[in-house]
Amino acid sequence: MGVASKLERVGPDAETYRQLRHRLEPVYRWVRSRFEVDTRALAAVRISFGLILLVDLFIRWGNIERFYTNDGAYPIEAYEATYSQFTGLSIHALSGELWFQQLLFVIAGLFAMAFALGYRTRLVGFVSLALLLSLQARNPALLNGGDKLLRVLLFLALLTPLGERWSIDALRRGSARARESVVSFATAALLIQPLMVFSQNAVLKHQGDTWYEGEALQIALSNDVMTIFLGNHLASYPALLEVLNWAWVGLLAGSVLFLLVTDGRLRAAFALVYMGAFAGMFLTMSVGLFPFVLTTALLPFLTPPFWSALRRLVPTSLTDRLPSASRLRSFIGQPVERRVFDALERRGYESKTSFVRAYCSSLLTVISVLALLSILVYGTAYVTDYDLPDELETPVDQQSWGLYAPNPTEGYSWYAVEAQLESGDEIDAFGDGNVTADRPPDASKEYDTFRDRKFMETVWASGNGDTNGVIAVDYAEWACERATETHGDSVESITVHRFYQPSPVDGEYEETGRFTVIEQTC
Structure with a gap:
């Protein structure tokens, strides 16, 4: 009698469960198909x-x-x-x-x-x-x-x-x-x-x-x-x-x-x-x-x-x-x-x-x-x-995806390294010409790859106090070595310049800004 009464109690519950499962089956199939x-x-x-x-x-x-x-x-x-x-x-x-x-x-x-x-x-x-x-x-x-x-x-x-x-x-x-x-x-x-x-x-x-x-x-x-x-x-x-x-x-x-x-x-x-x-x-x-x-x-x-x-x-x-x-x-x-x-x-x-x-x-x-x-x-x-x-909290790979958000930047930058020689002349540390603030015809070609651009952005931030200036200093020391290879021991110092150009959204260019990232004695 006790077993029968238990089955009677279980029976309706089991039937309710089957009905609920039957009703939810289309929802389950819909969700499953989406994944x-x-x-x-x-x-x-x-x-x-x-x-x-x-x-x-x-x-x-x-x-x-x-x-x-x-x-x-x-x-x-x-x-x-x-x-x-x-x-x-x-x-x-x-x-x-x-x-x-x-x-x-x-x-x-x-x-x-x-x-x-x-x-x-x-x-x-x-x-x-x-x-x-x-x-x-x-x-x-x-x-x-x-x-x-x-x-x-x-x-x-x-x-x-x-x-x-x-x-x-x-x-x-x-x-x-x-x-x-x-x-x-x-x-x-x-x-x-x-x-x-x-x-x-x-x-x-x-x-x-x-x-x-x-x-x-x-x-x-x-x-x-x-x-x-x-x-x-x-x-x-x-x-x-x-x-x-x-x-x-x-x-x-x-x-x-x-x-x-x-x-x-x-x-x-x-x-x-x-x-x-x-x-x-x-x-x-x-x-x-x-x-x-x-x-x-x-x-x-x-x-x-x-x-x-x-x-x-x-x-x-x-x-x-x-x-x-x-x-x-x-x-x-x-x-x-x-x-x-x-x-x-x-x-x-x-x-x-x-x-x-x-x-x-x-x-x-x-x-x-x-x-x-x-x-x-x-x-x-x-x-x-x-x-x-x-x-x-995790220091790596947080789900933050802010490409061009909340607004795209309204200006762009490029960089140049200027070497000062013993003679007092100031020339391009990696070339033969002089460093000028003239806007390049295609600024994207001022960088070898997009990674070069990202690195120089970090050098600029480092020169302004981020990462304790370590990245900017190491870059300047590397630039000194490159400049010496190009121009010989006459190189006394180098200066890393950042040029900033507001974007010509209205079709007209504003004056180019020139900033010193870091100076380094070679």
Whole structure:
């Protein structure tokens, strides 16, 4: 009688639960579909990140001695004395010799290629991430928002199965094991991260007074240091710039609606629109890796209809020439760990191998949940100026994304180093001419790369009291050595000048300002 009464009490509760579950099933499917990612998109993310890492190394290689060795402008002593949040995080800081840096660059390049090919994807990917963090920590003065977004997105992507398709790992497993799509907390974090960047940037731009008045893009493209290629010509079309200004603001503010709420072909179409905007950014603004990283961030939003359509565009004659998967698999062989697990299972240790696999899967889930919460908590706290408890404060990778926000700068700078000789003559320390305040015809060409521009901005800040002046002093000592190599021992001192030009938003240039960054006796 007691058991029957318990069943009677449990019965209605169980039925209520089943009804509630039935009613919520459509909501669950809707939410799940919004965070589901095609594994071909994840493969494209992997390949794109591998190529970005290679391009980044190639760009940095040109100034490897200047920015990463003790003979350059940022020796290890400067690394140890500045940017304390990065202290001890760089393998590159173990030696200031040129050969050591070149070796690490080559190693990082090999791992980046292996990552793009999908060879032991997760392991190789985490090694690539560690080398990237080490490289960035060695000289943080070179970094912009694109570098921070790169390391954040790469970490989130590594929590997903990037090697599921189009990879050496996939060939080892066999095509039968490949999933068409995946959904998890990791894919949710990977999708939410770019939306946080866009939404937060839209809010920050609203705190200014130019973006939501349609004027900001014209101001931004009047910055001759930041404007390149097509951007040098768009300034002549203010009406077009106003339309593009409002279109960009609309894409930022509506990113959650356009990219997360939508699905299928519509989501893919919106993702392609955003990618078109990033291509426009690459053709107009010198912002480093940002356009490529943002494009990679949008690849997971490309849905199965897009990849199926793309597959139909590939000629069958091309795919027929590729070696068969079975032939490649026999050449590559199974991974060592797979062979070990199979051997253990044959010997009766199936329960233990299952435990290891379940543990690893659970660990990834926990890390993914924490990553997703971190994006939401830190991103929301930054844009709302909410002070987090001290226990939650972190010195690195806070979710702050303020590119051209709240307003674009209304002026630009370039730098020159002047050498004073024993004869009293003052000449360009690195050339034969004289240093003048004449505005260059294209100020963006005053810098070798965008990293050179970022570094000189830090030198200027250091000369005005930031980082205790260490970076400015080290740069001046390096400039002395360069000047002596160019002009001989007749160089007595050098002076680093900063020239500031207000942007000609109204078509007229104001007078160029000239400031002394630092003076150094050689």
